Amino acid sequence: MRSQSTDDYLKALYKLETEEKPVSTTALARLMKVTAASATGMIQRLARDKLVAYRRYYGVRLSPEGKRIALRVIRNHRIIELFLAEELGVSWDKVHQEAEAWEHVVSTEVVEKMADRLGNPKRGQRGQLIPERDGAMPEQRDHVLADAAIGALLRVTEVEDDDAGVLQHLVSIGLGPDSRLEITERRQYDNLLVIRVGGKTEILGPSLAQRIRVARLPVVRRSKEKVV
Amino acid sequence: MRSQSTDDYLKALYKLETEEKPVSTTALARLMKVTAASATGMIQRLARDKLVAYRRYYGVRLSPEGKRIALRVIRNHRIIELFLAEELGVSWDKVHQEAEAWEHVVSTEVVEKMADRLGNPKRGQRGQLIPERDGAMPEQRDHVLADAAIGALLRVTEVEDDDAGVLQHLVSIGLGPDSRLEITERRQYDNLLVIRVGGKTEILGPSLAQRIRVARLPVVRRSKEKVV
DNA sequence: CAGCAAACATAGGTATGACTAAACAGCAGG
DNA sequence: CCTGCTGTTTAGTCATACCTATGTTTGCTG
Numbered sequence: 205m206r207s208q209s210t211d212d213y214l215k216a217l218y219k220l221e222t223e224e225k226p227v228s229t230t231a232l233a234r235l236m237k238v239t240a241a242s243a244t245g246m247i248q249r250l251a252r253d254k255l256v257a258y259r260r261y262y263g264v265r266l267s268p269e270g271k272r273i274a275l276r277v278i279r280n281h282r283i284i285e286l287f288l289a290e291e292l293g294v295s296w297d298k299v300h301q302e303a304e305a306w307e308h309v310v311s312t313e314v315v316e317k318m319a320d321r322l323g324n325p326k327r328g329q330r331g332q333l334i335p336e337r338d339g340a341m342p343e344q345r346d347h348v349l350a351d352a353a354i355g356a357l358l359r360v361t362e363v364e365d366d367d368a369g370v371l372q373h374l375v376s377i378g379l380g381p382d383s384r385l386e387i388t389e390r391r392q393y394d395n396l397l398v399i400r401v402g403g404k405t406e407i408l409g410p411s412l413a414q415r416i417r418v419a420r421l422p423v424v425r426r427s428k429e430k431v432v
Numbered sequence: 433m434r435s436q437s438t439d440d441y442l443k444a445l446y447k448l449e450t451e452e453k454p455v456s457t458t459a460l461a462r463l464m465k466v467t468a469a470s471a472t473g474m475i476q477r478l479a480r481d482k483l484v485a486y487r488r489y490y491g492v493r494l495s496p497e498g499k500r501i502a503l504r505v506i507r508n509h510r511i512i513e514l515f516l517a518e519e520l521g522v523s524w525d526k527v528h529q530e531a532e533a534w535e536h537v538v539s540t541e542v543v544e545k546m547a548d549r550l551g552n553p554k555r556g557q558r559g560q561l562i563p564e565r566d567g568a569m570p571e572q573r574d575h576v577l578a579d580a581a582i583g584a585l586l587r588v589t590e591v592e593d594d595d596a597g598v599l600q601h602l603v604s605i606g607l608g609p610d611s612r613l614e615i616t617e618r619r620q621y622d623n624l625l626v627i628r629v630g631g632k633t634e635i636l637g638p639s640l641a642q643r644i645r646v647a648r649l650p651v652v653r654r655s656k657e658k659v660v
Numbered sequence: 661c662a663g664c665a666a667a668c669a670t671a672g673g674t675a676t677g678a679c680t681a682a683a684c685a686g687c688a689g690g
Numbered sequence: 691c692c693t694g695c696t697g698t699t700t701a702g703t704c705a706t707a708c709c710t711a712t713g714t715t716t717g718c719t720g
Contacts, residue, residue: 209707229668242708244669249706261668261715291519292545305537311530317520437677457698470678472699477676489685489698 208308211277212236213246214255217266218274226263275335280307280315282328287318289329297368299329330371331362331381331417349397350413354387362417370412378402384421436536439505440464441474442483445494446502454491503563508535508543510556515546517557525596527557558599559590559609559645577625578641582615586646593643602644606630612649 216235220227233243251258255270266274284303288294294302310318316337319325326342328334335341346361360383363374374380378401388405389398395410408416444463448455461471479486483498494502512531516522522530538546544565547553554570556562563569574589588611591602602608606629616633617626623638636644 207706230666238707239709240668241670241710245707248669288542292542292549294542294545298539298541302539302542305539306534309533309537311533313526314516314520314522314530317522321520435676458696466677467679468698469680469700473677476699 206273209246210250210253210255211273211308213250214266214270214274215277215281217256217264218271218278221266226259226265228263232264272339275339275341276312277307279335279337280310280312282332282334283315283319283322283325284310285329286322286325290322291318296329297371300366300368327362327381329381330364330366331360332364333362344417346417346419348414349387349408349416349418350410352387352418354390357384357386357421358418359384359421360416361419364415364417370415374412374416377406378404379406379416385418434501437474438478438481438483439501439536441478442494442498442502443505443509445484445492446499446506449494454487454493456491460492500567503567503569504540505535507563507565508538508540510560510562511543511547511550511553512538513557514550514553518550519546524557525599528594555590555609557609558592558594559588560592561590572645574645574647576642577615577636577644577646578638580615580646582618585612585614585649587612587649588644589647590645591643592645598640598643602640605634606632607634607644613646 213232213236216232217227220231220235229240229243229247232247233240236243247256247258247264250256250270251264254267255273256264256266258264281303284306285299288299288302289296319337324337326334333342333344349358349360352358360379360381362381363371363379365371379385383401385399385401387397387399390396391398397408397410397413399406399408441460441464444460445455448459448463457468457471457475460475461468464471475484475486475492478484478498479492482495483501484492484494486492509531512534513527516527516530517524547565552565554562561570561572577586577588580586588607588609590609591599591607593599607613611629613627613629615625615627618624619626625636625638625641627634627636
């Protein structure tokens, strides 16, 4: 039987997975805030249960079944977050922690009732893509702010951080999902990003710029301007 | 740190407790569907954590702190049941099981938001009294149907059973919270109760009559009668 | 290519919470 | 008073999931 712990590990593995290389024990341990030994132990149980493919001293990768579970848990989490915020008026800084506990416990059936109530949203509280009902993950078409070109006009699609302090800071400078911004300058030596947002100039450190995802704003000047 | 298991045991102890004698290990084990040995083990942990008073070979009783936790869990459970049914449209036979999982996980803060949304109800889905926000348990003024006098006009206040089959049967004969009924006859030898409910005559066995709580109907002129 | 440090795995310990099997307490009846 | 039954507790085992301490690999670097 699956436990909350295994669900959490699978979720963490999904976040860490990339096309290229398998996830390292240390990376998993760091994200889960446990020792490497504990991570090894859990990886072995997951491998035994066929939820991951594992080779010692090499790395670990989700199996199709493991991925399915991870996406389900992530969908639950994001729907619950939205539900807590929009339907129950839970303050944004408490929503994440509460959803963390609920996600393992709320039945799929009830999550889908919440999703219906919310109008089957495609993105979560901070703009994260939500896995679909059937387990498919929509393709991510945006890119990280840190990689964007100078002078580009951008729209924030997602904030990839759930730390309350970080979010609070971003709110204070007017940066959140759907904010518009322009990159003014990239400082060579310390990699700081100077941006214009809401009529003001702000500076972002590289770690922050790495956690904000953006999409290019369509250039609409010349033809019929349509404001939505 | 409290766990789901300890919460469940405390809840069970609250249900079993009476003024007179302490709860027996066997009774607790039966309700929790574990062996007596397991119950003993848990009782010892609860005693160690000062959540119960315990004497070997004698019995166990909730401490004030244990009682406080039990009442909190029960309040959570009942509010969540109502919320699931009324706000999310979860069908009545699935509500109990879902709430069983949620009750340990939903923060007090969010439960109270649900309670506000529901208008701070005093009774649960099946008419059970809900412990108050501050931990007080309202006094039970009703009594069990099995003890009621013949000829009495009664209103159902509570159905003390969460078995889906039992509930389904009661629904089918038109008995639920707020139903009105009259006791026609009590059969001496097999203790069956003959009642009039919704214009029909029904017969209840003693085990069922023991699980239904009723209040005497105030004798008033029938002007604003609520139909359920 | 050898050697070393970082990354990873194993061994052994703890707590929870379940189980079975076996010992033991307490009360009733002979 | 002792015997025996019922109820209860103890003892020992197992799985999960964490820890610390200690080995083992791997890959980088001189």
